[in-house]
Amino acid sequence: MKGFFQELVRNKILFLMIAPALLFFVVFSYAPMVGVYYAFTRFSFDGGLFGGEFIGLKNFEFLFNSGVLWNLTKNTVLYNIAFIIISNVLQLACAIFLAELPGKWFKKSTQSIMFLPFFVSFVLVGAFVFNLFSNSGVINTMLTSMGLQTYDFYMHTAPWKYIIVFFHVWKGLGYGTVIYLAAIMSVSDEYHEAAKIDGANIFKRIQHITIPLLIPTFILLILLSLGGILKGQFDLFYQIIGNNGMLYNSTDIIDTYVYRSLAVNFDIGMGTAAGLYQSLFGFVLILVVNYIIRKVQKDYALF
């Protein structure tokens, strides 16, 4: 301890310079950790943190026994798996084609357009959904003009899974393509030149040079995303589904449930419990993922 204070005095300017950042994380990240106590109480609106009655694990028991927790976990995990696989495969494919195709202007402009969705807000995604799928939306206009029955999207649960996955992939396509493209560009041309001389065609070269060299990046990105598989993308789900209760069964994720506990149902204890479950489970997942990366490729371990 004495050493710490000596250091504090010796480097007081450096400590002062990092103090605002530390204070920020104490207030906005560490202080709320104390608040997980709400998960073990029956919340009282005027009692504050310790004013509510302590009820132990009752909130968790309810979430578990009612099947809510299982449904939320299943949805969150399955959506994330679909996001991760479809996004990464498409991004990888785009990067491979963009790296090899001739035509500089074509590649530059398509890459720019594919990156554009990353820059717009999720509220705009909500506007797209309205424009496309509402009763006077583009899709229903097309159905009518072809003499077909209109389809009320808001009365059916089936299409929304695909709509959500589509817009997730849509928003991240350009971003991921850039990352994979950078990994491809870092591979020396010599391999390709040598293979060309040996008479390997483009498919052979991609199969035997580009893809094997990209596999470590691919696996690493997938593993890193698996660490966050319990974290939902609240913006995406909320802007597309909103408070449409009919669709919850197949579109409710942990984050939307927690949000509704806070903003709609005012069930603070239950919502905090679901949030704590997500945090703890997510923490364990990251530890596992990090352990695996450490075994496979030590350099890329997170900590």
Next chain:
Amino acid sequence: MKMEKATVVFNIIGYVLITILTVLCLLPFVLIVSGSFTPEIEIVKAGFKLIPETFSLDAYKAAFSNPKQIFDGYRVTIMITVIGTIVGLFLTSMGGFVLSRKDFKYRDQLSFFIYFTTLFSGGLIPWYILITKHLDLKDTYLALILPSLLSAWNIILMKNFMKSIPDSIVESAKIDGAGEFTIFLKLILPLSGPGLATIGLFMSLGYWNDWFLANLFITSESHYPLQFLLYKILASAAVLKTNVAGNLSPDFQPPAETLKMAAAVIATGPIVFLYPFVQRFFVKGLTIGAVKG
């Protein structure tokens, strides 16, 4: 030189796939813009189309007939974006500088203290209660700026970026008697241009596109940032106030659905307009810290 058959096949597949994906990326934007230029009566009769039959500026005229809400939205969004980015960037780079210093004894412990917040959190509700009940920030502009002022990832990214600046610069300045803060301000910051540009752009994009903080904390309409105003308009929870007198002619339908589209164009326009100029900074920044975040 004659192209190999395999190369021709590859190129065809590539051009087709990339073209389809590009069209899918662009199409929603085209639909919104064309929707905003459609006369309302056409939407009521037939619905949204790819290309409207007649061209109309009614939605924009209506939106700007009483522009106070839109101007308020722009004012709030620009204010939080500018203040949040400048203050956040300054604190991020200062923190990154301290953590990048190899002669700073507690850098690993403090790095972990910051990094740990990405691994575990108390969740949305305790965070919300802290901000509204204990910090008392409900319905203030600070509630739109403070909660996303710093991110652990950005500080770590900045730290890694500054690590690549040679130690000898700091050492020789110290020998000349310069203080730590002067070294940071006069020597390190000017050398960190690309890192600052990238992180700054990410921050301002985050502030510009934010609607979540407003959704949780803002209650009075004059405090709505642009994206939240758009959200409210789309959800028909807030009607964009217009001075369009009803029943001018039997054929005239006051813009409602098309007004939503026009609002979307007005709220997103600046981002799309600035996009070509800032895109390369993002691409560069992504490839600096790509894999490890």
